[in-house]
Amino acid sequence: MMMLLFLVILSTTFLGGSAANQPQSKSTATNRFGTVVFPVTGNVYPGGYYHVTLNIGHPPKPYFLDIDTGSDLTWLQCDAPCTKCTPAPHTLYKPRKNLVTCKDPMCAAFHSPAKPQCQTPMSNVTTRLAFGCGYNQELPDSIRPPYTDGILGLGNGKSSIVSQLHDLGLIQNVVGHCLSGKGGGFLFFGDDLIPSSGIVWTPMIHNSVEKHHSSGPAELLYGGQAIATLSTVKKDLNRKQLKDANEDRSLPVCWKGTKPFKSIHDVKNYFKTIVLNFMNAKNIQLQLPPEAYLVVTDNGTVCLGILNGGDIGLGNFNIIGDISLQDKMVIYDNEKQQIGWFPANCDRLPKS
Incomplete structure (x- = not known):
């Protein structure tokens, strides 16, 4: 895959305000005093993937991003221009002249065969979050890509969206999800939803090369x-x-x-x-x-x-998939380097 690394603007739902003042809808994230909650759409079978909707750009436009806790890089298919893109639900994202500079630490944070090209700086914006722009994808015939606009990388590396928001002082470095056995569920960034008891915790094994969350042997x-x-x-x-x-x-x-x-x-x-x-x-x-x-x-x-x-x-490594994590709240606490879970009702968004 060919990739460019851009700085883009996400919806200001990351920047504060009470959830009571935010509209509740399938396409809108709600901010909960330091924790951002996203409705999740999808299922284990036959869809085989879950996605959230993020509003990206200026003016903001909705994009569907496939949830992936096993990778760092968040990216969209882009008209950069696009050489080869897979079918997607929305018009390709059109980047402006806002590439990350080669000297930016974010550019050096990527360790992937799809090495990003980093060139010119962007103008000042309120929130600087780095996204990849995919414009030339080669996939084996046996792989059917999800019908989304890109990938939401939730790994524990410096380039993940969760790490970037933490570095901006907006959330604790915690991400979690609650996937319903009936389909759907919710995803959250931050630690406000974590109860004080009743969670089973196991240490997270840190791997400096692979950025996925691992519980060890x-x-x-x-x-x-x-x-x-x-x-x-x-x-x-x-x-x-x-x-x-x-x-x-x-x-x-x-x-x-x-x-x-x-x-x-x-x-x-x-x-x-x-x-x-x-x-x-x-x-x-x-x-x-x-x-x-x-x-x-x-x-x-x-x-x-x-x-x-x-x-x-x-x-x-063996992969514990979403089928094994349904009807549980699963928490990846990068602050304390631990993974936790407990049975939960994932059919409804948490109350404000």
Whole structure:
């Protein structure tokens, strides 16, 4: 991907004011005295992604950004001009002469194969937030990009939007989300929504190269027994008349029964609870019942919702996806270097 790095203006909902004075709508973020709350749209399946709406530019215009806690860079598809862009819901963002200078620390903060080009300074604005401008994307035929205008990078590096807002003194360096099992939910920046008790916390492992949030090593238990490979699960399922299936291209590990499954209730009794036993925290576990790691597809197959990091270039890392985080408030506290979660009602925005 070819990328330019620009300074852009975001909607002034970041800059203060009571949520009671802000309109409540699907396309408007609300400011909660140091915490910004965004309505989230999307689902695990069949959409496969969640997005928020940000008002960007001057005058501000809405753009849909795919939520990604595994990357730092926030970027839009741009008419810079665009060489090759994917279909998007809004007109391409048209940058002005506001590229980040090569001497700016923000330019040096990026560690990515898509190295940004940083050239001329921009004129003075109230809030300086750096975004990438993508204008030449090359994607494999097997990847279907989300129908959004770009990516909202929520990693823990210096170039993420959360870090930039923290450096401006607007929020604590905390980001969290609450994804509903019915679809939708909300995303927040800042720490006002964090309760004083009832949260399970595990230390965050800092990696200076990769900017994703990591809880470190965890022992995987299936039915109370430690397992190291997927073959153990497959062997157990084969005894229960479930066979490997490859009808769904987007989910690599799937099974089928003697007849198509209609819902997770048809199949969850075949599977056992998965427990992640975190090695860096004493007695801290994440319980994942079958409905928290399985997806029933339109083809009537059941697929595993946990990805092997080695298949997507992350080595020994495994990815806990949004299916496992539904109906929980998940908090990435970069101030205290810890990740927390607790059961929550994600169907409604927090009250002002």
